[in-house]
Structure formats: C-alpha cells, structure tokens
Amino acid sequence: MSATVAPTAQPTPTPAGALALRGLTVGFGGAPVLHGVDIELRPGEVVALLGANGAGKTTLLRALAGLVPAASGDILLDGFDLAPLRTEQRARRGIALVPDGQSVVAELTVEENLRLGALWRHRGAARDRAVAAIYELFEPLARRRTSDGHQLSGGERQMLALGRALIAEPIVLALDEPSLGLAPLVVAQLMGTLRDAAESRGLTVLLAEQNVTSALSIADRGVVLDLGRVVADAPAAQLATDSALRHAYLGF
Ligand SMILES: Nc1ncnc2c1ncn2[C@@H]1O[C@H](COP(=O)(O)OP(=O)(O)OP(=O)(O)O)[C@@H](O)[C@H]1O
C-alpha cells in the first residue's frame, strides 16, 4: 500500500542573509574598475572591505546596491541573483546602502528622515513603533527629532543615516566609510552600535572603511581590495596583525 502525500504549499523562505559576489566585474566605459571579484558573506557576518584610495570599495558597494551596472558576475542573496534587478527592487529584497557623504535629506527633520526611510516597509502604528525603536538605539537622535538635517553634527548625521537604513529592516547592510570625519570617540560608539545591530538583528554587514583599525575591531573577517582585485580575505584578527599586508595595501 502506498501512501499518497497531498502537495502542501511551501512558504517562501525568509532570506537568511548569505551574500555571494561571484566574478563581479564593473567598468565605467574604459578598463574595468573591479576585475572578477569573489566575496562570500555568511548570514550575520560583519566583513570589513579595506583598500587604499581608488581600490574599488565604493564601486563594489554601488554595484551591490544597483547604482552602477555590473559588466558581468553574479550578486547572490541566499542564492537568488540580484544582478538583473533595479536599485529599488534590491532594496525591497533587503539590500541597504549607507553611502559616503550626505545621505541625509538636509531640508527634512530627523523624524521626517526616519519616516522616509520607513516609508515602504512599515505603515501606521508599525511605522511609529519602528521610529521609536531607532530613537532607543540612538538616543541623541530622539533629542534632535525636530531638528533639520543641516543642523546636525557629523556624528548625529551618521547616526541618522544608519537609523534610516536600519528602519527599513535590511538583510544586508552595506556602509561606505561611516567613520569619515568623525571624532575617535564617536567612531567607537558608531562601530559598537553597528556590531550590536548586527548581533541583535542577525544583519549581514559589509563595511567599507579607510579606518582599518576601527573596522577590524568589530569585523569577523576582512577583505582587502587592490586595484579592483581581492588580494586578501582572512579573519579580522589575522589581518590586524599582518604587518606586511598592512604595509603593502593599507598604508600603515
Ligand atoms: N563614475 C566613475 N567614472 C569613472 N571612473 C570611476 C567612477 N567612479 C569611480 N571610478 C574609478 O574607479 C576606481 C575605484 O574608485 P572607488 O571610488 O570605487 O574607490 P574607493 O576604494 O572607494 O576609494 P576611496 O577610498 O578613495 O573612497 C578609481 O580609479 C576611480 O577613479
């Protein structure tokens, strides 16, 4: 006697956050800026993306977010290829980019910036709760909720940029030099918050940084780019003590 099994509807699996860049090549008309880059991130892993000026860090993050097209290669989130998708479709699938420089809308208040970040993810009371959770994470922002973006300090602006990305509940958070221009104490606080957010939310984090020491202090692994190629991919503690590598590619 054979049992017949009724087909059951399979729920769509929730993405866990495994990110794989395979053979990623990006150019701007001329010679490629990234040459067949392979990087794998496990779910919940914090990876520091390191390299000198012009190594290709920003280009890699922009290609991940869909802001520059890849000439070839795959961008796989839990096995699903994001490469054909537009920027906003990638955002809906859970990719968030905190770009370098000003990603805060200076004319809007802190509260309005956060609500903008939450726009397509949360509605009504859920949006209020999401905004309140960001204020809990970044207390200085709660005190500045009615201030315009241009009235904020550099550190407050970075907190707001990070808060605006987190409120959309991303699966993969990519950050481009979040420590730029910040005082060491503020950098340390920002890195601590980032690590906490990664651990408490299971976020997969790709952190491009010139501030190698700070980035490696919270990263599980580091990937070093040189002229658009991966020249090292190793545990953060190992990279931090590899003086030959630091001299060759990181300038200290
Ligand atoms: N829009 C563009 N058009 C042409 N070339 C570009 C463009 N954007 C970046 N490049 C080139 O790509 C290379 C990598 O630049 P990218 O900004 O990705 O480096 P980076 O590692 O982020 O550097 P930095 O540490 O200075 O921010 C550089 O040679 C740069 O001149």
Ligand SMILES: [Mg+2]
């Ligand atoms: Mg850059």
